[in-house]
Amino acid sequence: MEESIVVGIDIGTTKICTLVARVEGSNRLRILGVGIEPSAGIRKGGIIDINSASQSISRSVEKAQRTSGLEINSALVSLAGNHVTSFNSRGVVGISHGIIETNDFTRAIEAARAIAIPHNQEVIHVIQRGFTVDGQEGIRMPVGMHGYRLEVEAHIITAAAGTVENIRKCVEQAGVTVSQFVLSPLAAGEAVLSENERQMGAAVCDIGSGTTDMAIYIDGDIWHTIVIPIGGDLITSDIAHGLRLPISQAETVKKQYGIASKKSVKDDEMVTVRSFSREEPARISRSDLAHVIEARVEEIFELIVQEIKRSGYDGLLPAGLVLTGGTSNLPEISKVASEVTGLATRIAKPENLVGLVDQLHSPAYSTSIGLLQWAVMMNETIVPGIVYSEREYVESSRLSSVMNWVKRLLP
Numbered sequence: 001m002e003e004s005i006v007v008g009i010d011i012g013t014t015k016i017c018t019l020v021a022r023v024e025g026s027n028r029l030r031i032l033g034v035g036i037e038p039s040a041g042i043r044k045g046g047i048i049d050i051n052s053a054s055q056s057i058s059r060s061v062e063k064a065q066r067t068s069g070l071e072i073n074s075a076l077v078s079l080a081g082n083h084v085t086s087f088n089s090r091g092v093v094g095i096s097h098g099i100i101e102t103n104d105f106t107r108a109i110e111a112a113r114a115i116a117i118p119h120n121q122e123v124i125h126v127i128q129r130g131f132t133v134d135g136q137e138g139i140r141m142p143v144g145m146h147g148y149r150l151e152v153e154a155h156i157i158t159a160a161a162g163t164v165e166n167i168r169k170c171v172e173q174a175g176v177t178v179s180q181f182v183l184s185p186l187a188a189g190e191a192v193l194s195e196n197e198r199q200m201g202a203a204v205c206d207i208g209s210g211t212t213d214m215a216i217y218i219d220g221d222i223w224h225t226i227v228i229p230i231g232g233d234l235i236t237s238d239i240a241h242g243l244r245l246p247i248s249q250a251e252t253v254k255k256q257y258g259i260a261s262k263k264s265v266k267d268d269e270m271v272t273v274r275s276f277s278r279e280e281p282a283r284i285s286r287s288d289l290a291h292v293i294e295a296r297v298e299e300i301f302e303l304i305v306q307e308i309k310r311s312g313y314d315g316l317l318p319a320g321l322v323l324t325g326g327t328s329n330l331p332e333i334s335k336v337a338s339e340v341t342g343l344a345t346r347i348a349k350p351e352n353l354v355g356l357v358d359q360l361h362s363p364a365y366s367t368s369i370g371l372l373q374w375a376v377m378m379n380e381t382i383v384p385g386i387v388y389s390e391r392e393y394v395e396s397s398r399l400s401s402v403m404n405w406v407k408r409l410l411p
Helices: 050-068 102-113 161-173 184-192 195-200 232-243 247-257 286-311 333-341 363-379 401-405
Strands: 005-011 015-023 029-038 074-079 085-094 121-133 136-139 149-160 177-183 202-207 212-218 221-228 270-273 282-285 320-324 345-347
Touching: 005 050, 005 161, 005 184, 005 363, 015 050, 015 363, 029 050, 029 363, 050 161, 074 161, 074 184, 074 363, 085 102, 085 221, 102 121, 102 149, 121 161, 121 177, 121 221, 149 161, 149 221, 161 177, 177 184, 177 363, 184 202, 184 212, 184 221, 184 320, 184 363, 195 202, 202 286, 212 286, 221 286, 232 247, 232 286, 247 270, 247 286, 270 286, 282 286, 286 333, 320 333, 320 363, 333 345
Parallel strands: 005 074, 074 177, 202 320, 320 345
Antiparallel strands: 005 015, 015 029, 085 149, 121 136, 121 149, 202 212, 212 221, 270 282
């Protein structure tokens, strides 16, 4: 495939989305191919049936190939699930010659990464957060500066090696090589966060069917990431149990009549459903439906609040929450989020798309679009010693192999 073509495969609990795009002027993406297929054999970011999962991915890839007219050989693939962990690390090196060079940069990153990682974990991202030169903090790019001591703060994201390999195997059985795994909230953040939100401090919450993925951005950098193993599928399950409906119909009822705030529904509003226990359709109160949904939505945001407080950055998010993912389509969910978290909240979806985009103007496809934008950054050529506006450091024969772990270059 040509270098100007980028491909992303978003593997979710309810859908597989494969997108093919051409990079045009000013890194604008034109969507050429779309392949959306219901998921099978996947639960909360993990593979539970390799054959079913690989078949779903294959069908998604085939649809994208058919609509784009291009053969897909490699792609970026999303990653989520409670097997993902993250932590912060610091690397320190001495500068013997007084001027910081690219080699010193790579040694500092290597020092930050040189920590004990369980044998069953695999490093997915090493994200540099900032540099300190001779005690001076807040350095954006130290190469070329005078100094004798270089420190780097890094955010390291790991995932269960077995889970990663199972996903890789499913993708490869579809005839596609995984060029890189990208944590879902990082991809979503690329698609929906503004530069002002990154700088001021914001948390992007990708609320999918099986998981809620969150990344905290402060001063333009990623400071914290977490995957919470709860999502919209539990709302559907609550509706199914509370109203005695099949799961498939409960999902339909949620999408058609669901609302996240009981206060926004009149007590006399009714909806018609067909339950297990009745031969004839039954009428139920929409207020009762909203009550079931609101309880679970509040629980999701209470867990988000707990995680933000645990990170220690709860007072550093003036830009608030940016909600995306399929579950954020629930009416009034941003209102509940603001009430529970006490933070300003907005719903975000991919914008400024061109090409085959009819289905993609939805929060459900933020991660899918973000994968393409991440791929654009990977394709940028990085020259040692030059500061680029792109935030992605990529594999290059001209750089030390340590750079393979550095996934983001500070602007």
